[in-house]
Amino acid sequence: MYFGGSFSRGDFLFLLSGAVTTLSITLVAVVIGTVLGVLFGLIRAGAPWWIGNTLGAVLDVFRSVPLLIQLVLFNSFNSMLKLNWPTFTVGCICLGIYASAFCTEIVRSGVGAVPQTTRRAARSLGLTWRQELTSITLPIATRIVFPSWIGLTLGVMKDTALVLWIGIVELLRSSQIVTSRVQEPLLILGITGLIYFVMSFPIARLGNQLEKKWGTQ
């Protein structure tokens, strides 16, 4: 039998399939996180202070406990309640809730940055609460917080590396699998790092440029 060997095309494709898993977890988690985050953020910004603060305190827990611990706890919930969800689902939901805790604060700061006078003016002109929200507050707030939201998305993408602990083969885990065959950790890790970099850096640059461009207007 033949063990070992050099880094081949197949290995590279295997790494790329890991990257696809990383991206799909990121996508699902960011969608969950954004939907929940907008909902919670609007509650944080608009509801009576005791509801907003309670929600804020609960979400703060998700930002103060390591994601790794959250994943393990969520995974053990999964088996305790006999839900039998696949680990992919567990990872996505856990990361989604984690992202929503950050997204909530982003949305809240965006809504808070819309001048109160603008909102009152819209209401005085006869817009309903819903109309004011969808055509005045949210468009302005989106422009303000979009760069932070890009930052959050990239943060989630990097945090997906942790799901390898509950047994999902994403990019970093697949690099380990390849390493155990090829026995060249530095090379494989270098390629893996490059893939992460290529996925993250252009979007980070775009975010910075948007921030500069929109900040000066």
Add this chain to the structure above:
Amino acid sequence: MDYEFQWRPVLRSLPEMLWGALQTIEIAGLAMMLGTVLAIFLALAKRSGKKYLSLPADMWIETARNTPALFQIYMLYFGLGSLGLQVGSYTALLLGITFNNAGYLAETFRGGFAAVPETQTRAARSLGLGAVQTQWHIVIPQMLRAVFHAMTNQMVWSVLMSSLGVIVGLTTDLTGVTQKLNVVTYRTFEYFFVAACLYYLISKAFTLSARVVAWRLFRY
């Protein structure tokens, strides 16, 4: 749900977990201090305008910010190992978080340095202070004041990142101890729930003490 909670073994091993928490605080604190010092040099190198200084600093910062922290730890643990430099999981974790902290903080500090008016430097220099004295006594203190809130956030990140040590085999920090006990007893939920509570307390303790320090140092 027919799961029976058993808290007794957790209570019995609480002292061990508290020692683990102490180790977590030590790693996070050390990585933060080393990271801050390195970040000041990185930010100064990036501001210097000299290519041979700003290019390596740029590479450091962009690598730290655009790859996962776990990848950076792997790089030190497995990557350096293959070069014949065997580093333990503690060292790999500490250096990995330091590398990451330094990259993020450097970017923060760059903004902080930009917030210190140029006139401050010129005034200090014309009063007879040297270049290093000006940075140390005049510019850096004002820069730190400007970025203190962001540094507090990074401190919490440092605590959260220190939990990654368990993946490269560390058994002495809070997550490591918890995982070790978990493997023996299989009371996963109970142990990790207590660990989560301890992490929450550590994060809050750091945030609160940062607030006290800021109040003592930065009030006018």
